[in-house]
Amino acid sequence: MNMGWLLALVWASASPCSAAMASRAGAAPVGGLRLPRVGGLQTSGVSQGPLPSLALNSSLPGAGTLAPALSPDPKPLFAAAGTVPEASPLVPLRAAAAAAALFPDSPAMPFPAARGPPRSQAELPPELAAFFAGAKAAPESPETRDFLVSLPARFDGMSAPERGAVLAGLEDAAKSAPKAKLLRRTLQALIVRDEVEHMEPRLLGAAVSAARREDVASKTRFEEVRWYHHFWGKIVHPEADGVAQRSDLSISLHVRRGWEKLPSFTAFYRALFAHEYTHRLQYEGRVTEKLGVEIPPVAAEMLRGIELVGLEGLRQGLIGFITENQLSGFDNGRAWMRSAEKASSGVFWKGFLAGAAYELAAQTGRWADAWLLHRLVSSGKSLPEAERTVRGSDPAAxxxxxxxxxxxxxxxxxxxxERGVVDAIRLRLFRELGVPTPTREEADRVWRTDRDGFYDRFFPGIPRDTVNKTYFAIMERMQPRNxxxxxxxxxxxxxxxxxxxxxxxxxxxxxxxxxxxxxxxxxxxxxxxxxxxxxxxxxxxxxxxxxxxxxxxxxxxxxxxxxxxxxxxxxxxxxxxxxxxxxxxxxxxxxxxxxxxxxx
Incomplete structure (x- = not known):
C-alpha cells in the first residue's frame, strides 16, 4: 500500500465533524474577536481593581440545594440597597468604577456560600446512606443492581434536598468504582431528570411539565468518547463536550476517559446540559438564534456554573469546558453593565451576556434578575432594552x-x-505579618471573588482582627494624603x-x-x-x-x-x-x- 495514501486516509478519518465542532469545540468568541485574558477588566473607561463581595438570593426552584457560591462584585453608581449580608471588617484594597441603578428591597434570605456538591454523604437519609456504603463495597452485586433499577421511579417523588443527597451519594459511589457502568449510568440519567426541572424555569420562566421532562430525558444520552470514524453513520467529535441535534432535538453529553477525576461530575454535566438544552430550545424556536447560535447557551452554562461552583470556581476551571475567552467576555459584560455610556455592541462575545446578567443581579440584589435578563435577551430584546425592563423606573428620578x-x-x-496608597500598605502588611507576598493580580482576584478566602489563603493561622489592626497601624504610620x-x-x-x-x-x-x-x-x-x-x-x-x-x-x-x-x-x-x-x-x-x- 502506498504510504502517502495511507497517511492521507488516517488524516481524513481524524478530521472533526463540522456539526459537532459547531456545538462546543471552538473557544474563540463569535466573529473571531479575541478578548483579553481573565484577571482584569480591559474595557476602556472602566477602572481596574477588586470590588467587595455580595451574596445574592433567588426564588428559583432548587435554590435550597444548589445554592450558588456567589461572591459578586457590585459597584452600581447609585443603587438603593436591598438586603446585603453582613461582612466582617476588611482589609481595604482598591475600588473600581461602576454603573447606575436604584431598586426596591431584595428578598431577605441570602444564598449560602455553597462549595462543591450540594449535599455530602453524611447528610443522606439512613436508608440511602446504607445503600451507597454497600454500593461502594459491592458495586455490581445483585442488591446494588436491584436498588439502582428502582431508584429513578423513586427519584421523581423526592424533595430537592433528597435529590441533591442522592446525586452526591451516587457520584461518590460511581467514582469509587468507575468500571461499574450501571452506577454511572443511573447517576447520568438522574442528573438529566433533575436538571431539566432547574433549567426550564430559568430559561423559559415556567415549571417543566411531566410530559416535557420525560421527552427531554428520553432524548438526552451520555456517550463515551474514545475515538470516531467519519465513515460511520454517527460521528462523535472527541473534542466536543456535547451536541444538540436540530433534526430530532436529541442531546448527547460526551463522557471521556478519566471522568472519575472531575472535581464534580454532577456540576460539570449539569452546566453542560444547560448549554445543550438551550440549543434544543433554539431549535424549537423558543430561544433566539439571531445573536449568534452560541450566545444564549454559553450564558446559560456560565450562570448555571456560578450557581454550582461559584465564580471563583469557574476561574479555577471546576467546569472545565468554560474557557478563558468566555471568562474574559464575562468580565467585559460586567464592565458594560457598570458603565455609564453603554455601547450597543458586545453581546455577541461569548460570555458577555452572562457577565451582564451577573452584574445586574449583583446590583439589584436579586439573583433571579440574572436569569430574567437572559430570558428577555433570549426572546429577542436588545440588551439595553432588557436591562431597562429588569431595572424598572429611572433610579435617578x-x-x-x-x-x-x-x-x-x-x-x-x-x-x-485612597487607591494610590493601598498597594503600598498591602505590601507592608504581607511583610510585617511574615507571609508570602502574592502578585497584585492574584490578591485582587481572590479579594474580588472570595472575601473569607482572602484571609484564609494569604494569612493562614492569623486572626482576622490581627490582620485588620496591622493594616490600620501601617496606615497610621504612613499618614497618607488621599x-x-x-x-x-x-x-x-x-x-x-x-x-x-x-x-x-x-x-x-x-x-x-x-x-x-x-x-x-x-x-x-x-x-x-x-x-x-x-x-x-x-x-x-x-x-x-x-x-x-x-x-x-x-x-x-x-x-x-x-x-x-x-x-x-x-x-x-x-x-x-x-x-x-x-x-x-x-x-x-x-x-x-x-x-x-x-x-x-
Missing amino acids: RLAASRPDAVIFDWDNTLVD PLLPGARETLAALKRRGVPLAVVSNKPEAQLLRELKALGLEDFFAYVQGHTPARELKPSPQPILEAMRALGVAGGNVWYLGDEPGDMAAARGAGAQGIFLGTGDLPRFLSSVVKKLPE
Whole structure:
C-alpha cells in the first residue's frame, strides 16, 4: 500500500465533524474577536481593581440545594440597597468604577456560600446512606443492581434536598468504582431528570411539565468518547463536550476517559446540559438564534456554573469546558453593565451576556434578575432594552423626587480616593505579618471573588482582627494624603445649599479621619463626623449610622447613606436608612442626575 495514501486516509478519518465542532469545540468568541485574558477588566473607561463581595438570593426552584457560591462584585453608581449580608471588617484594597441603578428591597434570605456538591454523604437519609456504603463495597452485586433499577421511579417523588443527597451519594459511589457502568449510568440519567426541572424555569420562566421532562430525558444520552470514524453513520467529535441535534432535538453529553477525576461530575454535566438544552430550545424556536447560535447557551452554562461552583470556581476551571475567552467576555459584560455610556455592541462575545446578567443581579440584589435578563435577551430584546425592563423606573428620578432629611457619607473611595496608597500598605502588611507576598493580580482576584478566602489563603493561622489592626497601624504610620474624588466638593456644596444636613461615618480610625478632613478643608460642610474608636462597632453593624442619626436629630427612612462597600449597605439597611452604592468616580454623575435636581 502506498504510504502517502495511507497517511492521507488516517488524516481524513481524524478530521472533526463540522456539526459537532459547531456545538462546543471552538473557544474563540463569535466573529473571531479575541478578548483579553481573565484577571482584569480591559474595557476602556472602566477602572481596574477588586470590588467587595455580595451574596445574592433567588426564588428559583432548587435554590435550597444548589445554592450558588456567589461572591459578586457590585459597584452600581447609585443603587438603593436591598438586603446585603453582613461582612466582617476588611482589609481595604482598591475600588473600581461602576454603573447606575436604584431598586426596591431584595428578598431577605441570602444564598449560602455553597462549595462543591450540594449535599455530602453524611447528610443522606439512613436508608440511602446504607445503600451507597454497600454500593461502594459491592458495586455490581445483585442488591446494588436491584436498588439502582428502582431508584429513578423513586427519584421523581423526592424533595430537592433528597435529590441533591442522592446525586452526591451516587457520584461518590460511581467514582469509587468507575468500571461499574450501571452506577454511572443511573447517576447520568438522574442528573438529566433533575436538571431539566432547574433549567426550564430559568430559561423559559415556567415549571417543566411531566410530559416535557420525560421527552427531554428520553432524548438526552451520555456517550463515551474514545475515538470516531467519519465513515460511520454517527460521528462523535472527541473534542466536543456535547451536541444538540436540530433534526430530532436529541442531546448527547460526551463522557471521556478519566471522568472519575472531575472535581464534580454532577456540576460539570449539569452546566453542560444547560448549554445543550438551550440549543434544543433554539431549535424549537423558543430561544433566539439571531445573536449568534452560541450566545444564549454559553450564558446559560456560565450562570448555571456560578450557581454550582461559584465564580471563583469557574476561574479555577471546576467546569472545565468554560474557557478563558468566555471568562474574559464575562468580565467585559460586567464592565458594560457598570458603565455609564453603554455601547450597543458586545453581546455577541461569548460570555458577555452572562457577565451582564451577573452584574445586574449583583446590583439589584436579586439573583433571579440574572436569569430574567437572559430570558428577555433570549426572546429577542436588545440588551439595553432588557436591562431597562429588569431595572424598572429611572433610579435617578426616584431619588431626586424629594429632598432627604440628611445625607451621611462613607469616606474612603466615596469622597476621597485612597487607591494610590493601598498597594503600598498591602505590601507592608504581607511583610510585617511574615507571609508570602502574592502578585497584585492574584490578591485582587481572590479579594474580588472570595472575601473569607482572602484571609484564609494569604494569612493562614492569623486572626482576622490581627490582620485588620496591622493594616490600620501601617496606615497610621504612613499618614497618607488621599485626594478628593472628582465632584466631591461640588456635591457637598450643592447639598448644603439645599439645607441638607451632612455627616461622615467611616470605619477609618477617627484621629486619621479628622486629620484628612482638616487637610482637605471640608470641616465646614459636615454637622457630624465619626470615625472608628475602640468603643464603637465597625460597619456593617448599624450602630455607627444610628449614632450619627441621633446626633443629627433625624430618623431613618428619608436618610441617605452613600458608600462603596456592601458592608456600607448592610449598615444602612440595619439603621433604616436608604443605602446608596457609589462607585469610585461616580460622584459627578450623581451630582448632575440627583443632587442638582433636588428642590432647593
